[in-house]
Amino acid sequence: MPRKALPYLLILPATIFLLVFFAYPFVQIGVLAITGPDGLTLQHIQTMAGHWKFKSALGWTVLLAVVVVPIQLVMALSMASIVTRLKAGRNTVLYIFSIPLGLSDLAAGIVWLAIFEQSGFLNSILWNLGLIERPILFLGYQSVWVIFLAVVLAEVWRATAIVMVILVSGMGLIPKEFDEAGQVFGASAWQRFYKITLPLLRPSLQSALILRTLSAFEVFAVVIALGGTTMPVLMGETFQWQFNLQDRNVAAAYALVILTISIASTLFFLRALRVPKGATL
Amino acid sequence: MSASAEPDAVLARNSVPRTVEGAGSARRFLFVSAVIVICAWVLVPIYLLLVNTLSSPQEVTSFPKSFVPSFDFGSIQFFVSFAGVAKALWNSILVAILTMAMSLALGAPAGYALSRFEFAGKEVFRMLVVMTRAFPLPLLALPLAIFFIRTGLDDTAIGLALVHTVLAIPFAALITFSLFSGIPLEFEEAAWTLGCTRWQAFYKVVLPLVLPGIAASAVFAFIISWNEVFAAAVLTIENRTLPAFLVQNLNVSPLHLKFAGGAAMVIPALVFIFAVRKYLFAMWGIASR
Amino acid sequence: MAEIVIKNVAKSFGAFQALHSIDLNISDQEFMVLLGPSGCGKTTLLRIVAGLETPSAGEVWIGGRRVDRLPPRERGIAMVFQNYAVFPHLTVFENIAFGLRMQKLSRQVIDERVRRTAALMHIEQLLKRYSGQLSGGQRQRVAVARALAMEPDVILMDEPLSNLDALLRLEMRAELKGVLDASQTTTLYVTHDQVEAMSLADRIAVMNEGRIVQASTPVEIYRNPAAHFVGSFIGNPPMNFIPATPVAPGEWDVAGLRLSGPQAGDSLEFAIRPEDLDVAPGGLEAVVRVVEPLGPHTLVTTEVGGRLFRAVLESDMPVAPGDELSLVPKEGRVRWFDPGTGQVV
Numbered sequence: 001m002p003r004k005a006l007p008y009l010l011i012l013p014a015t016i017f018l019l020v021f022f023a024y025p026f027v028q029i030g031v032l033a034i035t036g037p038d039g040l041t042l043q044h045i046q047t048m049a050g051h052w053k054f055k056s057a058l059g060w061t062v063l064l065a066v067v068v069v070p071i072q073l074v075m076a077l078s079m080a081s082i083v084t085r086l087k088a089g090r091n092t093v094l095y096i097f098s099i100p101l102g103l104s105d106l107a108a109g110i111v112w113l114a115i116f117e118q119s120g121f122l123n124s125i126l127w128n129l130g131l132i133e134r135p136i137l138f139l140g141y142q143s144v145w146v147i148f149l150a151v152v153l154a155e156v157w158r159a160t161a162i163v164m165v166i167l168v169s170g171m172g173l174i175p176k177e178f179d180e181a182g183q184v185f186g187a188s189a190w191q192r193f194y195k196i197t198l199p200l201l202r203p204s205l206q207s208a209l210i211l212r213t214l215s216a217f218e219v220f221a222v223v224i225a226l227g228g229t230t231m232p233v234l235m236g237e238t239f240q241w242q243f244n245l246q247d248r249n250v251a252a253a254y255a256l257v258i259l260t261i262s263i264a265s266t267l268f269f270l271r272a273l274r275v276p277k278g279a280t281l
Numbered sequence: 282m283s284a285s286a287e288p289d290a291v292l293a294r295n296s297v298p299r300t301v302e303g304a305g306s307a308r309r310f311l312f313v314s315a316v317i318v319i320c321a322w323v324l325v326p327i328y329l330l331l332v333n334t335l336s337s338p339q340e341v342t343s344f345p346k347s348f349v350p351s352f353d354f355g356s357i358q359f360f361v362s363f364a365g366v367a368k369a370l371w372n373s374i375l376v377a378i379l380t381m382a383m384s385l386a387l388g389a390p391a392g393y394a395l396s397r398f399e400f401a402g403k404e405v406f407r408m409l410v411v412m413t414r415a416f417p418l419p420l421l422a423l424p425l426a427i428f429f430i431r432t433g434l435d436d437t438a439i440g441l442a443l444v445h446t447v448l449a450i451p452f453a454a455l456i457t458f459s460l461f462s463g464i465p466l467e468f469e470e471a472a473w474t475l476g477c478t479r480w481q482a483f484y485k486v487v488l489p490l491v492l493p494g495i496a497a498s499a500v501f502a503f504i505i506s507w508n509e510v511f512a513a514a515v516l517t518i519e520n521r522t523l524p525a526f527l528v529q530n531l532n533v534s535p536l537h538l539k540f541a542g543g544a545a546m547v548i549p550a551l552v553f554i555f556a557v558r559k560y561l562f563a564m565w566g567i568a569s570r
Numbered sequence: 571m572a573e574i575v576i577k578n579v580a581k582s583f584g585a586f587q588a589l590h591s592i593d594l595n596i597s598d599q600e601f602m603v604l605l606g607p608s609g610c611g612k613t614t615l616l617r618i619v620a621g622l623e624t625p626s627a628g629e630v631w632i633g634g635r636r637v638d639r640l641p642p643r644e645r646g647i648a649m650v651f652q653n654y655a656v657f658p659h660l661t662v663f664e665n666i667a668f669g670l671r672m673q674k675l676s677r678q679v680i681d682e683r684v685r686r687t688a689a690l691m692h693i694e695q696l697l698k699r700y701s702g703q704l705s706g707g708q709r710q711r712v713a714v715a716r717a718l719a720m721e722p723d724v725i726l727m728d729e730p731l732s733n734l735d736a737l738l739r740l741e742m743r744a745e746l747k748g749v750l751d752a753s754q755t756t757t758l759y760v761t762h763d764q765v766e767a768m769s770l771a772d773r774i775a776v777m778n779e780g781r782i783v784q785a786s787t788p789v790e791i792y793r794n795p796a797a798h799f800v801g802s803f804i805g806n807p808p809m810n811f812i813p814a815t816p817v818a819p820g821e822w823d824v825a826g827l828r829l830s831g832p833q834a835g836d837s838l839e840f841a842i843r844p845e846d847l848d849v850a851p852g853g854l855e856a857v858v859r860v861v862e863p864l865g866p867h868t869l870v871t872t873e874v875g876g877r878l879f880r881a882v883l884e885s886d887m888p889v890a891p892g893d894e895l896s897l898v899p900k901e902g903r904v905r906w907f908d909p910g911t912g913q914v915v
Contacts, residue, residue: 006479010394011406014387014450021421021447022413028424082316095558096320099327102550104508106524110543111330117536121329124346135344157326169562210415218417221510221528225539228532235419235511242423242515255420266415470622471655473642475720476672485668489659 029259032252044249048241048257051250057232058257060148064233065216065265068155072212073205075156076163081193083164084171094168101161108158109151109225113139116150116226139226147227154222159215163208170204171197206273213265217258234258327547334544338537360541369526370545372438373507376522379442380449380506381499387446388453389495395454396461397469413451421447422512429516436518444512449502456501456560460494461487497560500553507549572633572646572723572756573598574619579628579638581614588614589780591628596773601750601757602785605767606777607803613728615777616760620726621645633723643672648717649726653733654709656701662688662712663697669720683719690749691715707738714746718753725750727759731766743769764804768792776800795905798839798912807844807869807880812854813909814840825875827854829899831906832915839907844869845882846903853898856881858891872897 033044048054083094100108115121116138123135138146174197182192198205220235229236234254242251333341335350338359360366394400395407421444426435434440464487472482513525521529527542534542554561574596581589589611596602604612617623619630621642630638637645648669657665663684670680688694691711701709710730717725730746731739747770750757761767767774768788775785776799784796795801801809814822820833824840831838845867847853856872856879868885871878872895881897883889906915 004400007394007398007400007403010390010398014391014454015406015409017387018409018413018447018450021425021443022416022418023409025421025424025428026416028428029420032424078315079319082312082319085312086316091558093316093320095555096323098558098561099323099551099554101561102504102508102554103547104510104524104550106510106528107508107543107546107550110527110539111326111547113536114330114333114540114543115326119342119344119346119536121346121348123344124348127345157322161323165561172562214415214417218419218511220419221524224528224531235417238420238423239511239514242426248423248427251423255417255423258417258420262415262417465653465655467651467653467655468657470620470642471649471651471657472668473622474620474647474649474726475669475716476643478641478643481672486657486659 026259029252029255032249033256036249044247044253045256047247048250048253053232053237057234057237060231061217061219061234062261064148064151064155064219065213067152068159068216069209069212071152071156072160072163073209075160076167076208079160079164080167080171083168098161098165100158101165103158104221105155105158105219106221106225108154109222112150112154112157112222113225116146139230141228141230144227144231147223147231150226151219151223151231154226155216155219158222159212163212166204166208166211167201170201173204174200202273202275206269206275209269209273210266213269214262217262217265327551330540330543330547333537333540336537338535341537341540342535356537356541360538360545363538365521365526366523366542369521369523372517372520373522373524375438376442376445376513377503377506379439380445381502383442383446384449384453384502385457385495385499388450389457391454392457392459393461395458397466410451410454413447418444418448419509419511419515422515426515435516436520438520441513441516441520441522442506444516445506445509448509449505452501452505453498456498457491457495460491460498463494464490494560497557500557504550504553508546573600573631574602574724574756574758575629575631576615576619577629577631579615579618579625579630581611581618581623581626587780589618589625592780592782594775594782594785596756596758599754599756601747601759601770601772603759603761603767603771603774604777605761605764605774608762610777611780612760612762612777616726616728616758619724619758620647620649646723647726648720648722648724650713650717650728650730652729654713654730656704656709656712656716658701660700661697662693662699662701662704665701665712666697666716666719668716683721684715687715687719690718706734707742710734710742714749718749718755722755724756724758725753727757729761730759732761732763739766746770764806776803778803794914795841796914798841798907801841801905801907805843807882809841809843809905810874810879811907812840812875812877812879814838814906825854825877829904831904834906834915835908837909838915839909841905841907842899842903844880846900847881847883847897848900849883849887849895850898851896853896854879856895856897858889858893858895861889861891870895 034040034042036043079097083090083097086093113120118135118137122138123132126132127135137143139150178196178200179192182196187195218235219233220239223231223233223236229240234257238251238254238258241247241254332348332350334356335352335354336347337351337353337355340347340351340353341356391406391410395403425444429435429440434443468486468490469482472486473479477485508524510524510528513522514528517525523542523546527539527546531539574594576592576594579589579592580587592615604615606612614623618625618638619632621637621640625638628638629636632645632647657668660668666684666687667680670683684697685694688697691714693708693711693715696704696708696712701712704712713730731742734742743766759770771788773785774788774791776783776791778799784791784800786796791800792804795804795809798811802811812824814824814829814831814837816836817823817828820830822829822831822838822840829840831840854874856874858870858872860871862869862871863885866885868883868887868889870881870883870889872881873879874897881895889895907913908915
């Protein structure tokens with residue numbers, strides 16, 4: 001009967017496409033990482049793990065996620081609470097807040113490069129204030145921690161918007177009555193936020209955290225824009241091996257690492273912020 | 282900025298009896314300042330990038346910097362005439378348009394099926410779509426690079442657009458799902474009883490109602506492709522998109538080229554986000570569930 | 571010439587049996603109301619007639635044509651939806667003209683029909699407006715006009731008044747009745763509101779749990795409920811029920827009162843409408859619990875034989891909680907039900 005076949009016809013193209021260009025390539029990554037000319041091998045993974053940059057790339061990537069994501073969460077929560085309190089001018093403020101949503105991490109890197117480079121605006125401000133006599137080289141290869149700080153700022157600047165937008169739309173789903181009930185029962189503004197809004201926001205928090213942590217592990221262009229190769233990250237190393245060192249298998253091994261920590265963090269957030277059945281809005 | 286218009290909203294919230302007049306206005310001041318500070322935090326860096334872009338190459342590298350642009354178009358001219366830039370811009374647009382078309386063509390029917398039908402396997406399909414977002418998708422470029430070399434798709438706009446479509450499909454499907462779900466089934470049923478076939482009811486009633494949303498999700502797919510760096514850098518050599526071109530030349534290109542290139546990436550994104558601002562929340566709200 | 575014949579229609583959604591073998595004939599130009607509590611299957615039945623659901627079994631005939639496998643557009647029906655489904659992207663004029671354009675009628679015919687039905691529904695002045703500029707009542711009028719403009723054999727209405735406020739509902743109810751009577755169209759109308767059903771219907775089909783319990787004229791349904799369910803669902807307040815035990819053939823004991831009834835079985839259920847009781851000696855002994863003066867009359871909730879028992883009394887009758895009353899059932903108004911099957915005896 002055509003009526004029953006229709007939905008399948010409609011999802012068929014997308015399904016085939018995703019199987020060919022999504023599911024299959026991911027299997028391929030695994031295959032590439034653990035096979036060589038003579039069958040199964042751990043050689044690529046050993047090459048990767050043995051390379052002097054691997055540990056630091058993994059370390060920087062994870063550290064970046066651990067620092068950036070909580071900052072973004074707190075900032076996004078504040079921004080979302082501000083937005084939900086606004087009446088007049090709400091749309092303008094909301095638009096401004098969400099501008100970075102449309103920017104790539106490369107663009108964000110270049111934006112912050114304009115501030116941090118030697119003849120950049122940060123040096124100009126410091127000089128105008130009389131704090132320095134000549135411009136400082138912030139992003140040199142000896143000051144990896146300054147590079148890290150610049151990357152953190154750029155990432156917080158760029159990707160907080162997405163968390164905020166998810167949280168604002170999540171807050172929009174929470175009926176006002178709950179907050180008003182909290183007021184009636186004598187909860188302070190902070191208590192209402194902590195005991196009512198935040199728990200009800202759990203599904204949105206969950207998806208925002210998953211999304212953000214994942215893209216934090218994918219950090220790439222912003223690091224190159226601000227620090228070149230001084231501060232190695234996993235995605236950058238993947239690119240190096242694939243493109244400059246022309247070793248696909250090691251690149252795939254790196255990809256496998258990114259994949260593993262991504263899935264691990266997704267599972268972690270799924271468990272940690274699980275909403276009991278029936279406790280949803 | 283409309284910061285001056287907020288106070289009534291704040292006032293309304295703060296007009297709890299126990300709030301003393303002074304405390305209320307102090308809180309109001311704090312609130313308005315917070316709004317202004319965050320707006321500045323977002324806008325000032327973009328402004329500074331534009332200052333650099335609208336200054337001559339000499340001004341860009343000179344010190345100290347002026348905080349107002351000189352409106353010298355030297356940097357822009359240099360950027361536009363730099364070898365490969367025009368082609369990269371064109372490639373970016375081409376790939377983005379292809380991505381837009383493919384992700385909608387594949388995603389919208391799926392979104393419609395998800396919103397209108399109950400069928401066995403619906404949850405499995407939903408999971409497949411949602412799962413794509415739990416994976417670092419740019420990595421797809423690695424195995425696909427080999428596949429593309431075999432099929433002649435390497436270093437082509439269509440090949441890269443295929444990868445970008447994987448990134449954009451979940452959004453296209455989930456956004457259109459929410460758009461279609463926003464149109465009551467009753468409208469379609471009414472059209473059927475008034476003499477329409479399923480298809481007629483769709484294009485006479487549903488399509489006109491979702492068209493603005495569809496356009497917004499198309500813009501969204503465009504931005505996703507426009508901004509993507511990693512897969513573009515891996516999959517193209519001659520036919521680089523703008524981000525791939527910039528990232529490849531970062532360590533060799535002069536500052537003014539970087540800044541003009543950055544502005545070239547930022548400005549369309551600003552325009553696009555402005556165009557779809559009404560839909561941002563509907564999209565991300567649903568698409569992130 | 572469009573009678574509707576529903577033969578053995580059944581519908582199940584997965585394991586849930588929404589309709590059990592429904593048989594119903596609706597004659598040409600009849601106004602038939604499907605009445606029942608929510609979830610009783612009335613809307614499902616309507617949607618099966620419309621072609622929006624496919625029956626799991628059975629046949630639907632409209633005007634002598636079997637239609638149950640035809641799409642809605644080929645059934646000669648028009649429908650008014652619960653939320654009106656007035657297309658928001660079209661003007662009122664285009665909404666009413668929508669179905670006519672699908673039939674590829676000439677411009678003059680469309681124009682003439684739209685204006686005529688718009689005048690009938692008193693919305694001529696709204697023809698250029700969009701749905702968003704209309705009130706709920708106006709949208710309702712557009713939805714009805716759109717259906718009437720089709721000049722269908724059958725009009726189907728799915729709770730069309732349920733989204734209007736009480737006053738507007740009363741007004742629209744009267745107007746609908748007039749317009750549909752004049753149009754001489756066969757009408758199948760779904761509602762859960764018994765007053766609406768009573769006031770509009772030529773016949774009411776009372777439904778419960780996927781079955782038609784009784785299909786008859788409003789007065790018949792009210793006076794002679796065919797089953798316990800009908801008596802308890804129709805009427806506000808509903809019928810009173812008291813279990814009866816036999817004392818002799820044809821003689822029953824009802825909470826201490828001896829009444830003559832049918833000669834059947836060893837247990838029956840005595841039923842009486844609250845307004846069919848007189849305060850007189852020698853009746854059911856009732857202890858007053860709650861007194862609710864309603865204006866024209868007073869509703870008294872009492873206890874008879876340990877059960878709630880309601881009586882509608884004259885409003886000038888002095889009663890107070892705690893009073894003891896003797897309530898005598900009016901001649902010919904007592905009904906008896908079989909407690910096992912729930913059917914009238």
